[in-house]
Amino acid sequence: MVSKTRLAALGIAALMAVAPLAGCGSSKEEAKQPEPAKTEEPAATNTDEGNKTGSDDGAKKLTGEFEIQYFVGGYGDKWWKKVIADFQAANPDLKIKESGGPKINDQMKPRWVGGNPPDFVYIDGPNLNDRQMVEDGQLEDLTDWLKDAKNIDGEKISDILAQPPQLFDGKVYDIPLVLNSWGVFWDKALFKEKGWEEPTDWQSFMAVSDKIKAAGVTPFIHTGKYPYYINGAILYPAIVSANNNDISILQDMAASKVEAFQSPAVMAALNKIVELRDKGFIDKASIQINHTDSQMLFLQHKDAFIPNGLWLPNEMAKDIPGGFAFGFIPSLTQDNGGKVVANTSTANVAIAKNAKNKDAAKAFLQFIFSKAQASQWAELSGAPSNIKGDISDSNAPSHVKDAAKYLTDPNTVVVPAITFNADVDKAMQDATDALTISKITPEQWVERVVEAAKKANK
Amino acid sequence: MRLGTTKWQRGLFIATFILPTFLFFCLFTIYPVVQAMYYSLFDWSGSSDNKTFIGFDNFKEMIHDPIIWNAMGNDYFLVVGKIIGIMILATFFAVALTRFRFKLSNFFRSIFFIPNVISVVVIGVLWNFIYNPQIGFLNAFLSLFTEEKVDITWLGFTSHTIWMLLPPAIWAGIGFYMILLIAAIQGIPESYYEASSLEGAGQWAQFRHITLPLIWEQMKVSILNIMMTTLNGSFVIVMIMTNGGPDNSTQVMGSYLYQMAFTQYHFGYGAAIGVLILIVSLITTVILQRLMRQETIEIS
Numbered sequence: 001m002v003s004k005t006r007l008a009a010l011g012i013a014a015l016m017a018v019a020p021l022a023g024c025g026s027s028k029e030e031a032k033q034p035e036p037a038k039t040e041e042p043a044a045t046n047t048d049e050g051n052k053t054g055s056d057d058g059a060k061k062l063t064g065e066f067e068i069q070y071f072v073g074g075y076g077d078k079w080w081k082k083v084i085a086d087f088q089a090a091n092p093d094l095k096i097k098e099s100g101g102p103k104i105n106d107q108m109k110p111r112w113v114g115g116n117p118p119d120f121v122y123i124d125g126p127n128l129n130d131r132q133m134v135e136d137g138q139l140e141d142l143t144d145w146l147k148d149a150k151n152i153d154g155e156k157i158s159d160i161l162a163q164p165p166q167l168f169d170g171k172v173y174d175i176p177l178v179l180n181s182w183g184v185f186w187d188k189a190l191f192k193e194k195g196w197e198e199p200t201d202w203q204s205f206m207a208v209s210d211k212i213k214a215a216g217v218t219p220f221i222h223t224g225k226y227p228y229y230i231n232g233a234i235l236y237p238a239i240v241s242a243n244n245n246d247i248s249i250l251q252d253m254a255a256s257k258v259e260a261f262q263s264p265a266v267m268a269a270l271n272k273i274v275e276l277r278d279k280g281f282i283d284k285a286s287i288q289i290n291h292t293d294s295q296m297l298f299l300q301h302k303d304a305f306i307p308n309g310l311w312l313p314n315e316m317a318k319d320i321p322g323g324f325a326f327g328f329i330p331s332l333t334q335d336n337g338g339k340v341v342a343n344t345s346t347a348n349v350a351i352a353k354n355a356k357n358k359d360a361a362k363a364f365l366q367f368i369f370s371k372a373q374a375s376q377w378a379e380l381s382g383a384p385s386n387i388k389g390d391i392s393d394s395n396a397p398s399h400v401k402d403a404a405k406y407l408t409d410p411n412t413v414v415v416p417a418i419t420f421n422a423d424v425d426k427a428m429q430d431a432t433d434a435l436t437i438s439k440i441t442p443e444q445w446v447e448r449v450v451e452a453a454k455k456a457n458k
Numbered sequence: 459m460r461l462g463t464t465k466w467q468r469g470l471f472i473a474t475f476i477l478p479t480f481l482f483f484c485l486f487t488i489y490p491v492v493q494a495m496y497y498s499l500f501d502w503s504g505s506s507d508n509k510t511f512i513g514f515d516n517f518k519e520m521i522h523d524p525i526i527w528n529a530m531g532n533d534y535f536l537v538v539g540k541i542i543g544i545m546i547l548a549t550f551f552a553v554a555l556t557r558f559r560f561k562l563s564n565f566f567r568s569i570f571f572i573p574n575v576i577s578v579v580v581i582g583v584l585w586n587f588i589y590n591p592q593i594g595f596l597n598a599f600l601s602l603f604t605e606e607k608v609d610i611t612w613l614g615f616t617s618h619t620i621w622m623l624l625p626p627a628i629w630a631g632i633g634f635y636m637i638l639l640i641a642a643i644q645g646i647p648e649s650y651y652e653a654s655s656l657e658g659a660g661q662w663a664q665f666r667h668i669t670l671p672l673i674w675e676q677m678k679v680s681i682l683n684i685m686m687t688t689l690n691g692s693f694v695i696v697m698i699m700t701n702g703g704p705d706n707s708t709q710v711m712g713s714y715l716y717q718m719a720f721t722q723y724h725f726g727y728g729a730a731i732g733v734l735i736l737i738v739s740l741i742t743t744v745i746l747q748r749l750m751r752q753e754t755i756e757i758s
Contacts, residue, residue: 109505112507113507114507127720133505135503136505136507137506138507224614225700283592285591285609287614288589288590288591288700288704293590297593302592430704433703434704437616437704439704
């Protein structure tokens with residue numbers, strides 16, 4: 001930043017500060033203003049030689065300090081503790097610092113802003129968005145490195161990834177560690193008891209919902225407070241199905257390309273939600289409740305279907321009634337005979353652009369993207385890892401194995417996890433909510449989101 | 459050296475009280491305010507180490523942002539609703555608990571004060587349960603009087619959902635202002651009431667001509683305080699109860715600030731909203747003070 005603009009800004013700020021203070025009012029409102037971020041100190045860019053390809057399999061001795069930032073949420077921290085201990089044992093001369101916890105994203109933010117980030121980051125949880133980090137220039141470009149990086153067992157990492165990394169302008173900045181999927185859940189036991197058929201596509205979903213409604217149960221509940229659940233599990237798979245199973249439309253939407261939102265596939269998908277709404281299948285409570293409340297109502301059999309992610313059984317473990325048997329399908333919006341669309345969700349790992357120990361960070365990537373660590377992940381976190389492999393004989397829970405079956409089936413369209421622009425994402429969430437309560441039409445949905453996409457492109 | 463010592467000592471004595479406070483005030487109030495103003499002039503994501511100076515563009519953008527206007531409308535709706543609701547109820551309870559002496563008045567005083575001791579977060583969660591369309595108290599209660607089960611989504615209307623945030627906000631606020639007014643009423647000499655009742659004044663006349671003028675100063679403070687805490691603090695109850703939804707219909711300036719600065723990565727814009735809140739609160743304070751300027755009647 002040129003110092004002139006900074007001076008100008010300070011000047012204006014000072015003027016603005018003096019004016020209201022002369023009026024002498026209570027001005028404690030700024031107390032909730034965010035962390036006093038120490039900025040402006042020139043980014044302490046580290047001139048590491050950095051350009052090491054994976055050809056040497058960590059043969060070089062790693063030294064110095066190495067800091068790992070990891071968010072602790074639904075997947076817990078058991079795996080992180082284990083893998084870091086293993087990595088430490090393999091590299092005794094490395095001083096590893098763990099910065100982990102449920103609030104770590106907020107705690108570390110001032111350091112990212114100040115140009116002094118940790119070396120390695122696990123991107124998960126609130127207030128950390130990989131697309132934004134890439135736009136902010138916070139992440140190391142891994143494109144060249146990943147081309148021929150091998151893991152500690154000598155396998156090429158890009159070959160064993162179940163889902164490829166998301167591309168930002170054609171470049172790789174982070175690698176998916178988890179392979180999770182959005183989808184729709186129901187209780188197999190309840191369906192069996194009532195004689196309802198488990199749905200496999202849109203037609204059977206509608207047919208069984210009619211029956212369910214006639215039996216006095218509401219067919220479908222979602223969390224209106226967090227509309228990304230219904231977007232992730234219903235709307236996006238529906239868009240892909242309507243787009244002849246071509247997933248590029250979602251990637252174009254993620255890149256905020258306006259034409260993508262105006263595609264007839266989007267309209268067709270929105271009309272599926274309208275159909276759900278107009279047939280009275282959506283629980284009216286949905287709009288105002290959070291995910292936990294919607295999940296509770298689902299577990300209490302007040303509603304038959306719920307869009308959610310594979311973490312649901314883990315998350316609600318304490319409240320699952322006896323005899324409850326989770327049925328799961330990644331998508332229900334495909335026509336009879338169409339392919340199932342699995343919209344995956346993931347959590348990525350990345351290296352900070354301003355990392356001080358990029359060698360160690362890259363070696364750590366080579367360490368964690370191995371088969372041994374992958375099966376440990378599935379076991380300790382209760383979610384499939386993003387490494388190809390058969391988990392049928394691992395200790396993973398049965399619904400995870402079911403999902404893994406879908407994800408590896410050639411008849412499933414697997415959508416690699418995508419991150420939308422935060423503004424466009426919010427616009428889509430608000431619009432979907434508004435659509436489910438008949439506040440807007442599908443045309444207005446498109447109008448709104450196109451507006452947001454145009455603005456994001458500026 | 460000895461000359462003027464008492465004066466000097468007096469000055470020193472005063473300074474020991476004022477200076478540290480002033481320093482802390484500057485550090486924790488003035489400095490963040492100036493910082494927020496500074497950031498409001500930038501296009502900054504809040505997580506990047508570079509930011510672009512854009513002058514007043516954030517403020518210009520605000521003019522065209524419909525959510526800001528909606529949020530401001532909601533803020534003022536809550537201000538007006540809370541002032542009316544809290545002042546009427548708090549005054550009523552204060553008068554009832556002091557002027558109409560009855561056995562359980564101390565008990566009720568504590569009961570009414572309880573919501574003030576509870577965190578707003580708990581209040582939000584509590585009222586969320588009351589409003590829950592499926593398992594909530596309100597619908598269950600209403601269902602007692604209807605044939606069909608009532609299933610109103612209290613927090614999910616297409617518009618005007620903000621109305622539903624008013625009852626919890628009022629409920630949570632009454633206790634404090636009630637205590638404030640009770641203290642004021644208790645400061646009024648009993649003889650005034652005795653004299654007036656000898657003259658034949660009823661309860662209403664006593665309230666209108668003795669109580670009200672003599673507690674006006676406290677009511678003024680209460681109204682200003684409700685206004686300021688609402689403009690700055692509605693954030694919590696909105697975040698807990700509706701998250702600004704559905705479709706931004708319950709967004710207030712504070713919650714929109716949070717939304718913009720931390721979940722949509724427009725920190726500069728968020729800071730600009732903060733500055734807007736500051737300006738708007740100051741203007742409202744000045745206007746309200748003008749409006750309520752009335753000769754203060756003191757007990758002599």
